[in-house]
Amino acid sequence: MSERVTAQRVKAFAEAARVPIEDDAAARAARTVDPTVRCLDELALELALEIEPASFVAIARKGAKG
Amino acid sequence: MSDPALLSLTEVAAHIRERKLSSVEVTQALLARIEQWQPRLNAFVRIEADEALAAAKEADAELARSGPKGALHGVPMAHKDMYYFAGKPAGCGSKIREGWIASQSSTVIRHLQEAGAIRIGALHMVEFAMGPTGHNAYLGPARNPWNSARISGGSSSGPAAAVAARLTYAALGSDTGGSIRIPANFCGVTGLKASYGRVSRAHVMPLSFTLDTVGPLCRSAEDCALIAELIFREDPLDAVTAGAPAWNKAATRRRADSLKVGVPKRFYVDDLEADVAAALDDTITKVRKLGAKVVSLDLPDPKPIDAAAFVVLSVEATSFHAPWLRTRPQDYTPPVRARLESGLAYSGVEYLEALRWRGPALTAHLEAIGDVDVIVAPAARAVAPKIADTDPSGANATAIKEMSGFLRPMNYLGVPALVVPVAHSAAGLPIGLQLIGRPFGDETLIALGCALQQASDEHLRVPQLR
Numbered sequence: 001m002s003e004r005v006t007a008q009r010v011k012a013f014a015e016a017a018r019v020p021i022e023d024d025a026a027a028r029a030a031r032t033v034d035p036t037v038r039c040l041d042e043l044a045l046e047l048a049l050e051i052e053p054a055s056f057v058a059i060a061r062k063g064a065k066g
Numbered sequence: 067m068s069d070p071a072l073l074s075l076t077e078v079a080a081h082i083r084e085r086k087l088s089s090v091e092v093t094q095a096l097l098a099r100i101e102q103w104q105p106r107l108n109a110f111v112r113i114e115a116d117e118a119l120a121a122a123k124e125a126d127a128e129l130a131r132s133g134p135k136g137a138l139h140g141v142p143m144a145h146k147d148m149y150y151f152a153g154k155p156a157g158c159g160s161k162i163r164e165g166w167i168a169s170q171s172s173t174v175i176r177h178l179q180e181a182g183a184i185r186i187g188a189l190h191m192v193e194f195a196m197g198p199t200g201h202n203a204y205l206g207p208a209r210n211p212w213n214s215a216r217i218s219g220g221s222s223s224g225p226a227a228a229v230a231a232r233l234t235y236a237a238l239g240s241d242t243g244g245s246i247r248i249p250a251n252f253c254g255v256t257g258l259k260a261s262y263g264r265v266s267r268a269h270v271m272p273l274s275f276t277l278d279t280v281g282p283l284c285r286s287a288e289d290c291a292l293i294a295e296l297i298f299r300e301d302p303l304d305a306v307t308a309g310a311p312a313w314n315k316a317a318t319r320r321r322a323d324s325l326k327v328g329v330p331k332r333f334y335v336d337d338l339e340a341d342v343a344a345a346l347d348d349t350i351t352k353v354r355k356l357g358a359k360v361v362s363l364d365l366p367d368p369k370p371i372d373a374a375a376f377v378v379l380s381v382e383a384t385s386f387h388a389p390w391l392r393t394r395p396q397d398y399t400p401p402v403r404a405r406l407e408s409g410l411a412y413s414g415v416e417y418l419e420a421l422r423w424r425g426p427a428l429t430a431h432l433e434a435i436g437d438v439d440v441i442v443a444p445a446a447r448a449v450a451p452k453i454a455d456t457d458p459s460g461a462n463a464t465a466i467k468e469m470s471g472f473l474r475p476m477n478y479l480g481v482p483a484l485v486v487p488v489a490h491s492a493a494g495l496p497i498g499l500q501l502i503g504r505p506f507g508d509e510t511l512i513a514l515g516c517a518l519q520q521a522s523d524e525h526l527r528v529p530q531l532r
Contacts, residue, residue: 005411009411010407013412014407014410017410018388019388019395020392020395021410025404026407028404030411032408033411036376037412039373040370040416040419045423047419047422047423051423053424055425056425056428057263060262060480063429063432063504064505064506
């Protein structure tokens with residue numbers, strides 16, 4: 001199975017964030033993160049166009065009532 | 067009177083108000099106990115004996131002069147070292163913030179001070195609250211009062227250890243992925259992870275603005291209610307509290323026989339250690355005896371919820387720490403630096419999808435629980451592990467991550483959860499369960515927690531210094 005998250009990707013993102021990262025640290029980060037990204041891939045999220053982070057607040061307030 | 071340090075928060079506050087005990091006597095009792103236990107536990111990062119005694123003396127004088135200031139008049143307390151007190155250091159368990167002095171106090175600290183609480187010191191925590199075990203390579207680990215070879219749990223390590231050993235009557239902790247509930251569970255105290263948005267986090271060290279909650283660790287659910295009544299308030303300094311309901315004291319007296327209680331059929335009850343499984347079964351029997359209706363629940367798989375929470379937490383924490391990662395990376399301990407570097411690995415789209423899914427995930431959770439008021443579930447599969455077996459510097463990453471597996475989903479869903487101690491294992495270690503509520507249903511958890519603690523003395527057990 002090919003990696004979803006690679007050390008090269010981590011290095012590129014770190015450079016974009018202007019955070020220095022060693023090669024072995026980037027490889028470790030990729031190994032750590034890869035299973036989480038795969039888990040969400042498997043979920044195949046189909047989010048409605050209108051869903052945004054603040055939608056959560058409205059759902060929580062409605063859910064309080066039971 | 068026996069040792070005042072052994073009283074509950076509710077009891078000691080009443081004793082001081084009624085002048086059965088002075089604040090000075092109470093503070094001296096705690097300081098004596100701290101002196102005995104601190105070498106064993108490493109629960110405090112600072113003990114401010116002289117200042118606490120001076121504040122206690124002033125509290126006694128004020129009580130004589132003009133009566134009690136509030137519900138906590140003259141009660142000494144210590145909190146996780148990430149709560150800001152104007153003019154005091156808040157090291158956040160780190161080298162980077164060592165010696166940093168806060169210019170303003172946390173809103174919740176101001177509420178407790180306005181109620182008359184006084185400060186006795188500051189409590190140990192995992193570096194920047196990033197870890198569930200209580201290890202801290204900079205400060206050394208906090209230790210479990212029931213067995214000092216075992217972890218306290220974290221990241222609110224000092225609060226749980228200190229409350230369990232009766233070194234403070236209560237302590238504020240924080241919970242972003244289980245950081246109140248893990249140590250409460252392992253140390254045998256009662257800990258409340260508040261509904262997201264009900265308690266201000268202003269001037270408290272942030273970790274993840276989407277998931278951060280603050281709340282109390284106490285000796286009982288009744289004590290948690292006393293603190294909650296003071297801190298569950300809207301705060302213009304923390305926008306997520308806007309419009310949130312104020313604390314409803316009447317709802318904490320809801321009768322257990324009016325509650326519908328759910329027990330997960332799977333995931334949360336799989337592969338439990340025998341002692342934990344027995345404690346769960348015994349508690350469900352107690353809940354039934356209290357008259358609650360108990361039903362089985364088929365909850366959504368927590369693994370993807372946990373994964374989404376992990377993405378959100380990682381990216382937001384790395385965003386907060388990016389300036390120091392650029393300029394002072396060597397000042398983090400290696401495990402925490404590695405965790406922060408992991409947050410660099412997610413794309414913007416992955417982060418935002420994880421964030422946007424929060425509402426739909428809560429909808430699915432609410433559909434699964436129907437009209438259930440409270441879910442009863444384990445807080446962990448096993449009792450507190452050994453310090454040596456969970457060092458984040460070693461090859462223990464999977465075991466450490468799993469420690470939050472039953473807990474982090476509640477942060478993502480924003481629902482409240484109360485950990486209550488319900489048993490001790492054959493090895494003498496505490497076992498807790500989490501009571502999980504509906505959004506903003508914190509008071510219902512207190513009601514059931516109080517009912518369970520009226521039917522059991524598990525929360526009254528005190529570890530002995532041997």
